[in-house]
Structure formats: C-alpha cells, structure tokens
C-alpha cells in the first residue's frame with residue numbers, strides 16, 4: 001500500500017512547487033543591493049576630502065575645520081540627529097621615569113612572530129618634504145574644550161536600541177592621516193550616507209560617531225562612555241547593542257623583509273582583520289559579533305576575505321569592551337602586525353593620499369562592504 005500513496009503525493013506536490021518557484025525566484029537580495037551603493041571612487045573622494053585638513057591633529061584649527069566639514073557631509077546625506085559630544089582634554093605627563101617598553105609581548109595579548117621593523121610617531125616637521133603639507137600641519141595643539149560629531153539612523157520598530165559604528169577623525173605624524181584614520185572615518189561616513197537614504201529602513205538604530213582625541217589615548221571615546229553609559233534606555237540614549245570601530249583600513253603589504261623594507265604593492269592575500277578582546281567582560285558576545293562580520297564578508301565583500309583575531313587593542317572600541325560586545329576592523333592585527341612594523345606609513349609624513357593606490361583603497365572598501373552587510377543583517381534593513 002505504500003507505493004500508491006507516494007505517487008499520489010508526488011503528483012500533488014510537484015505542480016505546486018513549480019508554480020511557487022516561478023513566482024518567487026529570484027528573490028532580490030536587499031543586502032546586496034545596499035552593498036552595491038558603496039563605490040570605490042566615492043570612498044576615495046571622502047578620504048581625499050578629509051586630507052584637505054592635513055593631519056587633523058586634535059586641539060587645532062584644522063581639526064575643528066575638519067569636524068565642521070564632516071558634520072556638513074553627514075547633514076547632506078540626511079543622517080538624523082546630528083549632534084556633538086563635548087568634553088575637556090588636558091594632556092598629562094606621567095609622573096616619574098617612564099617604564100621600560102615591553103618589546104617581547106605584543107599589545108593586546110598576542111605574540112610577535114617573524115621579522116619586525118621599527119615603529120614610532122614622527123614629531124619632526126622637517127621630515128615632511130612637501131612644504132604645503134608641512135604648512136597645513138604647522139599649528140600646534142592647545143589643551144582645552146573638545147568636540148566630536150555623531151548622527152543616528154533611527155530604527156522603525158526598536159529605535160531605543162542601537163549599534164555604534166566609529167572611526168577616529170584626528171591624526172598625527174606630519175602627513176595627511178589619509179590611512180590613520182581618514183580611511184576609517186570615510187568608511188563610517190559612507191555607511192552613514194547609504195543607511196540615511198530615504199528608501200532604507202532598519203528595525204534597530206545605528207549611531208555613526210567620528211571620535212576625536214584617539215591619538216592621545218582614546219579620550220574622545222572614553223568621554224562618550226563616561227557621559228552616556230548611564231543614560232542608556234532613557235530618552236537621551238538608546239541601549240547599546242554593540243560597538244564597531246574602524247582604524248587604518250588600507251595597507252596590508254605583508255611582513256617587513258629582513259632588511260626592514262616592505263613590498264611596494266598590496267599583497268594579493270590581503271585581508272580585513274576583525275578583532276575582539278579575549279580578556280573583555282563581553283568577550284563571548286564580542287566573538288559572536290566578530291563571526292557575524294566574517295560571515296557578512298564571505299557573502300558580500302567583493303575582493304578581500306576577513307580574519308578573526310582575539311587581541312583587539314589601542315582603539316576606540318576598548319572603552320566599550322566591558323559594557324557591550326565590541327570589535328574593531330583594521331588592515332592588520334593591531335598588536336602583533338602593526339606593532340611589528342607592517343605599516344611603514346603609520347604616524348609618519350608618508351601617510352598621504354598619494355601614497356596609496358586602488359588596490360589599497362579597495363581593501364578599505366571591502367571593510368565597508370563587510371560592516372554595511374553585517375549591520376544590515378543585525379538591524380533588519382529593508383529597501384522600499
């Protein structure tokens with residue numbers, strides 16, 4: 001008796017299935033449509049716009065002018081609730097002799113391996129050969145009042161919950177801070193543009209923040225955490241769901257060679273490094289968030305893969321890591337790779353827009369695709 005029953009079922013099911021396929025396929029992939037709104041030339045133009053303000057060092061007129069320019073861009077994208085966080089910055093010099101630098105353990109908990117080249121911050125104006133850039137970066141920093149700008153995509157069903165997406169707009173080193181962190185700032189601005197489009201809706205909110213004073217010790221992001229952490233759940237501050245930081249997105253030319261030099265071009269196996277901090281209070285949740293970003297990269301990033309690591313450090317997501325799942329995206333791992341001299345332009349006069357080519361800029365674009373796709377999924381983005 002079994003066989004006739006099977007035949008009947010097949011006869012009933014088959015035509016319906018065929019009709020359903022004809023009606024619904026191909027379902028448009030909303031996330032892919034959103035990701036397609038990112039564009040290499042636009043991303044480059046935003047980085048170029050930031051470099052017009054030189055290194056944007058905190059506490060200078062060029063930093064304040066850059067802040068005004070960023071705010072004007074966010075408004076032009078239609079990003080909601082543009083506002084500024086205000087805080088005081090007073091540099092402190094450590095009392096007593098400086099502790100000896102630990103050269104065996106990488107910052108963030110990783111292990112150094114292979115060849116290492118020297119790193120440091122350039123403080124010598126004469127190392128900048130371009131007189132125009134030297135003049136642009138000439139004004140020294142003055143202690144005092146500071147501001148940083150943010151705007152928010154308001155969610156339609158859970159406006160009171162948000163992801164925070166950041167990059168730092170200040171730089172140092174007598175260059176143009178094109179990579180550190182023009183590349184991360186431009187990424188955040190491009191995402192603000194795409195999500196602020198009138199036909200894009202998200203269930204949950206997204207706050208786009210351009211931190212100031214990162215280079216002096218994460219003072220801008222710390223100020224945000226101090227001022228707003230306790231306000232979560234009130235009318236003034238949605239509940240934080242996660243914090244995603246972007247810092248130095250362009251350059252992955254590999255490990256230094258034995259003579260300390262680096263490859264002139266992006267290595268073909270370049271990747272986006274997604275890091276969480278294994279010692280954070282929210283390490284398990286942050287790791288889960290990191291893998292969600294890795295999956296988004298697998299599906300939607302056009303050129304470069306992502307790698308997940310556990311040593312997030314020295315970046316604006318750190319002040320958040322014990323309160324909320326926090327991750328960072330970067331061209332290399334911060335502790336073991338950047339710390340080993342994998343980016344020779346880091347805090348140097350060579351961090352100029354002209355230093356990078358399309359293979360470099362494309363790594364930053366792939367990081368933007370990764371974060372945009374992951375956020376679209378996490379916030380329930382739809383296109384109308």
Ligand SMILES: [Zn+2]
Pocket residue numbers: 168180181214247248
């Ligand atoms: Zn940076």
